[in-house]
Amino acid sequence: MDIREVARRAKVSTATVSRTINRPESVTAATAERVWEVIRELRYFPNRHARSLVSGRSRILGLIVSDVTNPFFPELIQGFEDIAVEHNYELLITSTRYDPARMALAVKRMLERTVEGVAIMTSEMDVSLLEEIAIRNVPMILLDVGSPGPGISKIVIDYEAGINQAVEHLLDLGHARIAFISGPPALESAQIRRSAFLRCLMDRGIIEDERFVVTGDHTVDGGFRAMSDLLALPIPPTAVLASNDLTAMGALRAVRRAGLDVPRDISIVGFDDIHLAEFTEPPLTTVRIPREELAHKAFNALLRNINAGRGGAVLVAEHGAERIGTHLVIRSSTGSPRRKETSEQRA
Amino acid sequence: MDIREVARRAKVSTATVSRTINRPESVTAATAERVWEVIRELRYFPNRHARSLVSGRSRILGLIVSDVTNPFFPELIQGFEDIAVEHNYELLITSTRYDPARMALAVKRMLERTVEGVAIMTSEMDVSLLEEIAIRNVPMILLDVGSPGPGISKIVIDYEAGINQAVEHLLDLGHARIAFISGPPALESAQIRRSAFLRCLMDRGIIEDERFVVTGDHTVDGGFRAMSDLLALPIPPTAVLASNDLTAMGALRAVRRAGLDVPRDISIVGFDDIHLAEFTEPPLTTVRIPREELAHKAFNALLRNINAGRGGAVLVAEHGAERIGTHLVIRSSTGSPRRKETSEQRA
């Protein structure tokens, strides 16, 4: 059943049916009524592929993340979908599993479906892929990595602010030995957090014991192992800042397993504020990345670029990058350090 | 740049280009080579909308879940995407947020994009929507709810088996007072679990204190509240089975907050085996629903129906429903009950 069937039954041309649907004001109320009646009766709705083809607009957006399974992403996805739906856009969501090959495939799939824009929230993507997209004049919005250019906008999370607040908080509580569990060295955004931490201490004239900066991999297991290493130190830290919440959860667990208490013996701070952070034991003090806002800003930036591009103009990057603030959420995994000596804590 | 551009440059007709891409064997090696060269040079790929239009096949599948944010779904989504991609299908994923209006909109969107099949993993959906899909001869696969019919397959999770194993486990450990925290009463699959629990105890001739069956809502908070109620009982249970892991996590927390220990004072069993279940403190004993398998079976059932339908035959439901087994994963949140009296436990 197609538009012609509707036209036939309503005794109008297909053009009129099309108009009734797309620009109701350009049609007499009487005919419109007749057409709508048939449409309802037939339960008709237009075929989007045909529409896309003739209009040159697919009303589809691509959203590429590295791992749906990572608790950071679902909220982002949900937020993105909410606005997309609101704006009558369809979403092509894909999770690459950190696999460059799948990433390349994802880009190809999106391009074949003629997405109007792509939000790329993965870390591992090489420039040639972005180029592939840019060549086709498809606007992009990147998270953390890459550089803005024609049609390429960027969103930058202010990790530094969050790290600063976290360190400040720990310092205020009286901690002097603060450790950091980083994310995977290959992950740019993880390195930013690490550097921010180091710089933050340096700015405050604190000389950092280099053994206090250990490497995790943004998983619970990684956090567990890293924390275990920290605990094995002759003089362990009294507070630990983790590169993400999953890591912090692993650290929490390691402390528990060592028979110590959080926050009495050791304070722990996470990063991200995933939903579950509220439900760890004790509830995790962490730095919040507002995923809702992230989704909104990403979508809007994309939309702006799409509309700009539709003016026929060559795509131009917006000035600078969109910034997302972060802030500390204080819960119960942080407290003042014990007065007693550390060696005793470990007994 | 379209297929004609390629044809022109390769000095062949568009038909030949199309053949080169879709049925290479129907073309001379020489011409094929020439065509491919141009394709590479131009970085050409076919427009899927045009393809869908002319072929009548969109190679798109719909996947509707109620909440991406619920840890149960991401793994399911990932699994589904994996196979879909493998089979060269695109996915339209949507999360309805438990909102019937969004559910209706989702169905409409999918139909407009002419999906070849839909996997519906939500609870709240009224029959008229399914009808809307069935009318269009689009195969469906339903999880837990609804009834099979022409083109409608169903996947059934064997909750009962899991519940039985869990109860058995608790009984073996020596527990006599076993409580159950249910999911939302409106959720069919939650009611199935609840009934399974009740029946299981009855089968074993255990008379259940009705105050031991309390209502949660499949959230951590709900689990916390329900467990608190249980703890307030004159004689609390020594073991609790939760309708899902989130609930169990809340229960875990409530027990902790009451100054009691899991599993020493109270044993807790979850359901689902979400990723994080492994990382609670203590790690959660829970009933696993294999999401990978679920995704695979759903996809394959859908694919079978699609292919059957392509034969021109009217869609026919497959015999019975696909079953998914469940099994207990024993970790550390369960143990033997204390010998002492409960009143003392609560001191």
Place this chain on the structure above:
DNA sequence: CTGTTAGCGCCTTCAA
């Protein structure tokens, strides 16, 4: 305000 016509990009007969 409405109808006619052309064509979006592709695949698929049908002939050659």
Place this chain on the structure above:
DNA sequence: TTGAAGGCGCTAACAG
């Protein structure tokens, strides 16, 4: 093996 032609379902001029 290849090309010409028609049409998938729809929208967008252009007439009327």
